[in-house]
Amino acid sequence: MYNVTHRGDTMSTIKDVAKLAHVSVATVSRVINQKGYVNIETRQLVLDAIEKLNYVPNELARSLFQKKSRIIAVMLPHLTAYYFAELLEYIETYTIDQNYRLMVCNSQDDPEKESKYLRIFDQYNIDGIILISNTHRIDDYKKLGIPIVEIDHKLGEDIPSIQSNNYQGGKLAANKLVSIGCRKIIHLRGPSDLVIVRERSNGFNSVLKENNIINFSYDLDFRAPSPTDIANVVKSNPDCDGIFCDSDYIAILAIQALKSSGRRIPEDVSVIGFDDIEIASVLTPKLTTISQPRKLISEYAVNALIKLINKEKLDPFHRNVDVKLIERDTTK
Amino acid sequence: MYNVTHRGDTMSTIKDVAKLAHVSVATVSRVINQKGYVNIETRQLVLDAIEKLNYVPNELARSLFQKKSRIIAVMLPHLTAYYFAELLEYIETYTIDQNYRLMVCNSQDDPEKESKYLRIFDQYNIDGIILISNTHRIDDYKKLGIPIVEIDHKLGEDIPSIQSNNYQGGKLAANKLVSIGCRKIIHLRGPSDLVIVRERSNGFNSVLKENNIINFSYDLDFRAPSPTDIANVVKSNPDCDGIFCDSDYIAILAIQALKSSGRRIPEDVSVIGFDDIEIASVLTPKLTTISQPRKLISEYAVNALIKLINKEKLDPFHRNVDVKLIERDTTK
DNA sequence: TTTATTTATGTAAATAGTTACATAAACACT
């Protein structure tokens, strides 16, 4: 009989409850989990004891035995971009609503950091992962044997995913620009090694090709698109009359560049963004953009993941959700 | 001897390592934790076994015994505001750097949800809390007996805190506006029941009073400041020549309103924001603003919390950090 | 009345680690 100095000697355990209710810990456990037979009067005694001691079961001990932690991990490339921040906000909400907790894992697109987190998932018996990752280490994830739902990517057939219909997004933007008479069109896109970017490009270009319009694409970094690069593109294309940007942030930079080149929006040039971030509807001119259903994506991801955790079948294993063109003041 | 069907029967335990290395689990534990005596050759045997089995210690079992989880919780009012998103990004970085994990708790200013999380903290043996909360349930937090560091608030003397020097921020803004000749000044502030808002107000007003300038304040919601309210304020004060806003987002709305009222910035009206969000330096006109040292605040909060967890003394128990006026194009 | 089933509860093993204590060998110092 020895003693280690611990904090929180105030916290009561299932033993304390058992003692106070004059029953065994097994009975208390049965009451808590509503499993097995418990006499209705005994049940009340236990509930009273729980109430009196302000007892909450220790989730760690439970997790250890059950090999489940009721913790979901969400891996994101970063947190400050509005798109990700809003996804996270929704994901947290749905997660806690379903009585799970959320561990944030900010990969910062750093494979090193992502690997570090992969080990942690095992160490904590993480129940499931919501994955938004640009590094393609899908095998490492599979090896974990933990349910995964991917957002924005579809790296394999056997891992369920949800993503915006980026091809459709590209088409919507191109159709709009073409329909309002744009003929010299630029696509300021994200890094073209990302599937989502290529899909947008494909959709966009398919429409332009149909209309015999040549498209110029410029790759930019999503996290820190270079304002000077954008300004240069704008300056060296003085006859450009339509720009499709892969993010609203890029669109805002493009608009700045156009303005300082003396070009009017939308009279001279129409601009379409992507994402529909909060500020887009508030700036002058208000930004026309392709809106992704972030709420729907988050909700689906969390629910699908919990289904997987509960070993339920997932009906559409991969989902492609419609995007929407929000017309505001940067298109004629 | 019975068996419950579990997932991950592939994962090896300390027993497997012990068996493979032909030692006891205690010796393996000593090697892992670098505690107590272990022969250098035995040590190598154990390390080889760990390597071979790809063993990672289960953090839950460890946590259960030690009553520590190496999990830090961060409670925020919401996640989509740039200021909070960036704090979270930094906090996550410093947390994982110090070998802790992060649980995000998005209170959404909902006391109900915050209470729900409070129970969870006990259930998971959360080691510490970084707290940004507008609901004043400090007693509930104290009862937990878990180390806490507060950001942006100082609800009690006995809970360490860090916050921007909001009083100084208010003064800096007022001094700037006064020095460039503004005489009819409006303060578009946050909800004045928040201490940070009152402190900014106090600093701001102290300077105005010195200069015999009357100040008009309008309270706005931080999360969803009403554009029409702002437009009304602007319209009903056609002689206003300076506006101090409690957030950059409010400033952007104010600028839109001023523009559509035909007022030029900064020629007719100077505008100063607060926060220095990413987009502020990129818009036209580029926003003059008060910048809070978010990186420093996050770093300090995490380090201070870990000191508390390790029962080290905290030297300045409360910290007030300097803010900075970033002059750009919305002030003369 | 005897047997089978349902209800109720307790005992103890199990989860995966850490560590106090026991034990013993190796080493140093009288």
Place this chain on the structure above:
DNA sequence: AGTGTTTATGTAACTATTTACATAAATAAA
């Protein structure tokens, strides 16, 4: 040689829970 310290390792108790199994009473069926 005898004693004390350092080094090395193992045994088993301990963390807070769940649950398989044992046991027994109550109830139902034969």
